[in-house]
Each structure stands twice: as C-alpha cells, then as structure tokens.
Amino acid sequence: MTPLLTVRDVHKGFAGPDGLVPVLRGASLDLAQGRTLALTGESGSGKSTLLHLIGGLDRPDSGSIRLGGTEVTRLDDRGRARLRRDAVGVVFQQFNLIPSLDAAANIAFQARLKGARDPAWENELASRLGLAPHLRKFPEELSGGQQQRVAIARTLAARPRLVLADEPTGNLDEASSSAVLDLMLDLVRQTGASLLCVTHSEQVAARMDARVHLRGGQVAP
Numbered sequence: 001m002t003p004l005l006t007v008r009d010v011h012k013g014f015a016g017p018d019g020l021v022p023v024l025r026g027a028s029l030d031l032a033q034g035r036t037l038a039l040t041g042e043s044g045s046g047k048s049t050l051l052h053l054i055g056g057l058d059r060p061d062s063g064s065i066r067l068g069g070t071e072v073t074r075l076d077d078r079g080r081a082r083l084r085r086d087a088v089g090v091v092f093q094q095f096n097l098i099p100s101l102d103a104a105a106n107i108a109f110q111a112r113l114k115g116a117r118d119p120a121w122e123n124e125l126a127s128r129l130g131l132a133p134h135l136r137k138f139p140e141e142l143s144g145g146q147q148q149r150v151a152i153a154r155t156l157a158a159r160p161r162l163v164l165a166d167e168p169t170g171n172l173d174e175a176s177s178s179a180v181l182d183l184m185l186d187l188v189r190q191t192g193a194s195l196l197c198v199t200h201s202e203q204v205a206a207r208m209d210a211r212v213h214l215r216g217g218q219v220a221p
C-alpha cells in the first residue's frame with residue numbers, strides 16, 4: 001500500500017529550567033493512504049507534540065517527516081502554512097472554532113481557505129453529523145458535543161489527505177463518543193483520507209485499522 005506518511009527517528013525537546021527536556025527520542029511510524037491509526041500513550045508521553053510536528057505546526061529537532069512527496073521538516077513557514085491549508089486537517093481537543101462565525105461558516109472555513117468549497121458536501125456533512133438544525137448558531141450557542149461535530153465537519157469539508165485528530169471525542173459521553181466516532185470513520189473512509197487519532201480510550205483505539213503506543217519518546221507497536 002502507498003505510504004502517505006512516514007515519520008523517521010524524530011527527536012523533539014523543550015527548554016526547561018535545567019536545559020532541554022527530551023519528549024520524542026527517535027519516534028517513527030508509517031501510515032498508508034486510506035488507513036486509520038490510533039496513537040496511544042500516557043499523559044505527557046508526547047502524543048500531541050508528535051501530531052503538531054506531523055501537521056507542520058511545529059518543527060522537530062531532528063528526523064524526517066514525509067507526507068506524500070513532501071519532506072515536512074524542510075518547509076519554511078509559508079510551506080508549512082500551505083501544507084496545513086491543502087493537505088492536512090486537524091481536529092483539536094479544544095475545537096478551535098471561530099467565535100464570530102456561525103456553524104455553517106465554520107464548517108466552510110477550511111475549504112474556503114483552500115479555495116475548494118463544495119456546498120453539497122458541506123450540507124451532507126452537516127446533515128450526517130446532526131448539525132442541520134444548528135447551522136445558524138454561533139459556537140457559544142452550541143453544546144460541547146455540537147461544537148465537536150462542527151470541528152469534525154470543518155476538517156472533512158476541505159477533504160484533506162491526512163486527518164490528525166487529538167482526542168476527537170474526548171468531551172463526549174461514551175454513547176455519543178461511539179456514534180460520533182462511527183460517523184467520523186465513515187466519512188474519513190468516504191473521502192479516502194488517512195486518519196491518525198490520538199486517544200486515551202481503548203474503545204476508540206480498537207476501532208482503528210492499527211494502533212501504536214508512544215513510550216519513552218519512541219513508538220512501539
């Protein structure tokens with residue numbers, strides 16, 4: 001299968017009071033086009049850090065991250081911004097919706113930036129995610145679960161090749177989490193995207209095609 005994402009020997013540390021604190025110490029993983037992968041690990045093990053590096057939100061100290069034909073670590077700020085706009089979609093733990101835009105405009109936001117709006121697909125996403133009655137509401141008028149579904153719709157509306165999700169159903173109860181996850185997996189598969197999903201939940205991890213575990217700064221099967 002074609003590898004979409006190849007992470008090799010990635011190191012990343014953060015400055016602490018006593019010098020550099022290593023977080024990733026030679027992390028490697030592969031993700032094929034159209035596959036889903038769970039990334040688990042204890043709190044503080046570096047899961048979000050690795051997701052940020054893959055999404056071009058931050059740079060590793062060393063190592064290689066290849067996405068499609070692009071070496072992400074060699075991109076300058078503009079290149080990384082383009083990568084985030086065109087190829088990668090991120091569903092954050094905190095949703096990051098734009099407070100001044102209603103749900104419909106939030107859903108369209110990423111696709112609009114990319115210059116690839118598809119209103120029919122946006123409507124399908126809104127309807128499948130149960131958001132149709134809420135499209136004119138602003139984020140502050142939406143429940144946590146509704147905001148989460150808007151964030152998922154916004155990401156998928158832009159049809160990214162790679163979806164990075166950080167605890168995408170972390171704020172939902174178990175039944176809603178399972179329903180939203182089902183939908184997200186279904187919609188990800190419909191677009192042919194790959195999904196790398198950070199999770200603490202055994203149930204969520206078990207739904208992915210494969211899973212890896214981050215321990216001691218490295219990725220173990």
Ligand SMILES: Nc1ncnc2c1ncn2[C@@H]1O[C@H](COP(=O)(O)OP(=O)(O)OP(=O)(O)O)[C@@H](O)[C@H]1O
Pocket residue numbers: 014015023041042043044045046047048049050
């Ligand atoms: N920008 C930063 N500056 C300094 N330290 C950071 C920064 N980002 C992350 N860290 C540190 O790196 C370590 C790993 O953090 P990270 O958020 O990647 O862990 P995680 O596995 O995602 O945790 P959780 O499951 O709790 O979300 C933590 O010790 C954290 O304090």
